[in-house]
Amino acid sequence: MIYFPTLLFSIQAYSATTAFIAGTLIVATVLFIIFTSSKGSDDKLAEKHKVYHVRDRYFLILTLAIIVGLIISLRFLPYEQYQGKPAEEVTVVAMQWAWKMAPGISNATPEAFTGESEITLPANKLIRFVVTSQDVNHGFGIYSPEGLLIAQTQAMPQYKNELEHKFTEPGDYHILCMEYCGMPHAYMIGTIHVK
Amino acid sequence: MTELSPAEKKKERKLIVIWSVTFLVLFPFLVVLGYMMRLNQAERIHLGMDTFYTLLTLHGLGMAGILFSISFAALWYLIATRYARLKTGIGYFVYALIVIGFSLLAFATLVGKFGAGWYVLYPLPFKGTFWAPWATGLACASLLTMGVAWLVGIIHVVSNLAREYGGFTNLLGWQYFKKGGVKRELPPVVMITTISTVPGVIAFLTGAVMLVMYVLQIFEPTLNYDPLLMKNMVMFFGHTLVNITLYCCTGWVYCLLPEFTGRPWKSDKIVVLSWNATFIFILFAYFHHLYMDFAQPVALQYAGQFISYLSAVPATAVTLFGLLAQLYHSKIKWSAVPLSFLAGGAGWAIGGFAAVVDSTIAVNTVLHNTTWVPAHFHTYMLMGVVFFIFGFIFYISHTKEELDKDILGRVGLWIFAISGHSFIATFYRGGLRSIPRRYSDYSGIPIEHVHQTGMFLAFMAVIFITIIFVALVIIYTALFKKFAKRRHALVMEPAAA
Ligand code: HEM
Ligand SMILES: [Cu+2]
Numbered sequence: 306m307i308y309f310p311t312l313l314f315s316i317q318a319y320s321a322t323t324a325f326i327a328g329t330l331i332v333a334t335v336l337f338i339i340f341t342s343s344k345g346s347d348d349k350l351a352e353k354h355k356v357y358h359v360r361d362r363y364f365l366i367l368t369l370a371i372i373v374g375l376i377i378s379l380r381f382l383p384y385e386q387y388q389g390k391p392a393e394e395v396t397v398v399a400m401q402w403a404w405k406m407a408p409g410i411s412n413a414t415p416e417a418f419t420g421e422s423e424i425t426l427p428a429n430k431l432i433r434f435v436v437t438s439q440d441v442n443h444g445f446g447i448y449s450p451e452g453l454l455i456a457q458t459q460a461m462p463q464y465k466n467e468l469e470h471k472f473t474e475p476g477d478y479h480i481l482c483m484e485y486c487g488m489p490h491a492y493m494i495g496t497i498h499v500k
Numbered sequence: 501m502t503e504l505s506p507a508e509k510k511k512e513r514k515l516i517v518i519w520s521v522t523f524l525v526l527f528p529f530l531v532v533l534g535y536m537m538r539l540n541q542a543e544r545i546h547l548g549m550d551t552f553y554t555l556l557t558l559h560g561l562g563m564a565g566i567l568f569s570i571s572f573a574a575l576w577y578l579i580a581t582r583y584a585r586l587k588t589g590i591g592y593f594v595y596a597l598i599v600i601g602f603s604l605l606a607f608a609t610l611v612g613k614f615g616a617g618w619y620v621l622y623p624l625p626f627k628g629t630f631w632a633p634w635a636t637g638l639a640c641a642s643l644l645t646m647g648v649a650w651l652v653g654i655i656h657v658v659s660n661l662a663r664e665y666g667g668f669t670n671l672l673g674w675q676y677f678k679k680g681g682v683k684r685e686l687p688p689v690v691m692i693t694t695i696s697t698v699p700g701v702i703a704f705l706t707g708a709v710m711l712v713m714y715v716l717q718i719f720e721p722t723l724n725y726d727p728l729l730m731k732n733m734v735m736f737f738g739h740t741l742v743n744i745t746l747y748c749c750t751g752w753v754y755c756l757l758p759e760f761t762g763r764p765w766k767s768d769k770i771v772v773l774s775w776n777a778t779f780i781f782i783l784f785a786y787f788h789h790l791y792m793d794f795a796q797p798v799a800l801q802y803a804g805q806f807i808s809y810l811s812a813v814p815a816t817a818v819t820l821f822g823l824l825a826q827l828y829h830s831k832i833k834w835s836a837v838p839l840s841f842l843a844g845g846a847g848w849a850i851g852g853f854a855a856v857v858d859s860t861i862a863v864n865t866v867l868h869n870t871t872w873v874p875a876h877f878h879t880y881m882l883m884g885v886v887f888f889i890f891g892f893i894f895y896i897s898h899t900k901e902e903l904d905k906d907i908l909g910r911v912g913l914w915i916f917a918i919s920g921h922s923f924i925a926t927f928y929r930g931g932l933r934s935i936p937r938r939y940s941d942y943s944g945i946p947i948e949h950v951h952q953t954g955m956f957l958a959f960m961a962v963i964f965i966t967i968i969f970v971a972l973v974i975i976y977t978a979l980f981k982k983f984a985k986r987r988h989a990l991v992m993e994p995a996a997a
Binding site: 315317318320321322324325328329332335336338339340342352353355356357359360363364367368371374375378379381382383384401402440441442444446448450451452453454455456457458459461462463464465466467468479481482483484485486487488489490491492494496 | 549550553615617621623624627628629630726727728731763792793794795798801802805806809810812813816817821824825827828829830834842846849850853854857858860861862863865866867868869870872928932933934936938939940941942944945946947949950953
């Protein structure tokens with residue numbers, strides 16, 4: 306069976322793709338110029354100066370790009386974005402090799418905490434996941450029904466990572482483990498039913 | 501430095517030839533492991549999950565280990581023959597320890613089934629493992645052995661350079677900012693060696709402390725360390741190691757490329773400033789590995805993105821532009837050496853840029869631990885570092901005339917570039933399609949087309965890796981013909997000597 310991948314990206318992945326293709330094209334153009342510039346010049350210093358002249362401009366553009374890049378991108382951080390009180394809080398404990406999830410904040414130790422690998426949550430409400438692990442590091446990655454990674458945080462023993470997310474579309478979302486945690490790491494699956 | 505006698509030169513050449521051949525033997529073996537992993541992910545073979553992670557671990561640690569070792573050995577050779585006297589005995593000692601370390605690692609993984617992945621994230625080796633504690637111990641011992649080898653080698657090189665150049669700060673180029681002018685020019689390769697290896701010392705010591713903590717826990721299982729602290733330590737160690745491997749490579753590019761272009765490439769205030777900035781960036785860029793640890797102080801997350809972005813400035817505006825200034829209209833003959841250096845520069849630029857993209861916190865939320873990560877560092881290492889190393893090995897094995905006549909090597913390098921980038925493209929594409937990294941196979945993913953995409957891309961990779969093998973055969977034929985030609989004397993006249 307031949308599978309044709311569709312063009313299905315998230316906004317971040319679109320930005321990454323665009324930036325990456327642009328960067329690669331610049332590198333390719335520069336390589337092309339270097340290769341086709343094989344005709345030598347006897348005035349070697351003049352050639353060097355030409356390059357260094359371009360460099361001064363590049364330096365300015367790069368500085369500008371870094372400043373703009375930082376200003377724009379640092380406005381979208383996954384940390385402490387408390388956009389008001391979450392409608393629902395979910396405790397998540399990762400273990401080798403399953404997810405335990407239950408509504409509410411649990412005071413039980415991660416080992417004693419009981420939860421299911423499936424949970425049902427409301428759409429268009431702010432959810433706060435409080436994520437930890439009872440053994441090794443895992444990664445709590447939320448995949449949309451279309452199969453896009455839309456949010457993640459590490460599940461680290463002894464630490465609680467709080468991830469906030471609003472599911473805009475109903476459907477079956479999946480949890481995949483994003484941090485290598487032992488043999489069946491690739492089979493550590495959870496499900497979120499968004500209604 | 502006083503000229504080396506022919507006998508001394510021969511000794512140094514012998515050492516670098518031994519290093520090069522060792523590298524050329526181990527490298528394709530580790531590539532085969534990558535090939536098997538991709539075959540397994542394509543569901544063409546069935547390795548078993550334990551075998552997959554064992555191979556992954558040996559592949560990652562082995563590659564990082566031998567690439568840094570050969571890079572350091574190349575700098576050693578250039579320094580010993582041109583800039584400061586080094587003790588060949590210590591060179592062999594380093595070599596022996598690396599070989600022992602690598603063998604122990606191979607034993608711990610292939611026989612002991614140690615499979616914690618290349619960054620051995622705490623407390624993974626102690627919980628729910630499919631290997632015995634002795635394998636963890638042996639793996640730690642093997643890494644400690646390599647760490648000791650590097651520490652000994654680096655300290656020997658840097659202290660002898662400091663003696664030769666009148667003090668450590670002179671190695672950093674600070675005399676370029678003193679009044680009274682520069683008494684003795686600082687060759688860029690000397691400065692770069694210092695600036696890439698000294699952060700290495702700090703990183704290896706951190707790594708050593710961490711490994712000793714691991715070993716203690718093997719004997720005292722009730723010990724319990726802070727996992728966030730351990731993650732910071734291991735990322736600092738691992739990130740620095742691979743980062744400085746590439747910076748080491750730029751050292752010999754600064755040193756050797758002028759022999760082909762006929763243009764000098766010297767230290768000046770800008771070069772010194774940029775490399776001193778790089779020194780700082782090397783030490784703090786690793787924070788970008790912990791973005792998804794929301795418990796890490798937010799200030800460090802900001803610092804991670806800020807420093808990662810900034811590190812693009814000296815790398816591109818100074819070193820890569822310097823490379824272009826060397827080559828632009830230089831009448832150069834595109835023999836294997838400058839070709840490798842230019843290709844390596846391109847791999848560095850692309851891989852580095854992909855890293856900057858992923859070091860954007862907002863983007864990292866969807867790319868962290870997808871195959872975008874192996875994509876960027878394979879570009880950086882395979883299409884950057886390995887190219888620079890091939891260039892160096894062509895340089896020590898061929899005379900200038902041979903390089904000009906050589907066709908095989910050039911053809912091999914072109915095929916290597918095209919197939920290598922294509923292989924890595926499967927990782928980039930996978931990352932953008934949310935394919936997680938380090939999955940033994942994708943059949944457990946409940947979203948069917950994610951499973952299919954992962955499998956499909958892995959199969960594409962298998963095809964490209966097959967072509968990589970063809971490229972390697974061609975490149976190796978070119979190299980080993982020359983090694984064999986000089987087998988008896990073991991003397992490799994450097995191209996421009
Ligand atoms: C043609 C050459 C190579 C091939 C075919 C190859 C293949 C692979 C594959 C399939 C993986 C697993 C990716 C995954 O997570 O699903 C991998 C991981 C890795 N590779 Fe390579 N690789 C090659 C060259 C290199 C080089 C030159 C380095 C140098 C440092 C390197 C270092 C690593 C590391 C550090 C990992 C991650 C290991 C881990 O996650 O624990 N590889 N490689
Ligand atoms: Cu897991």
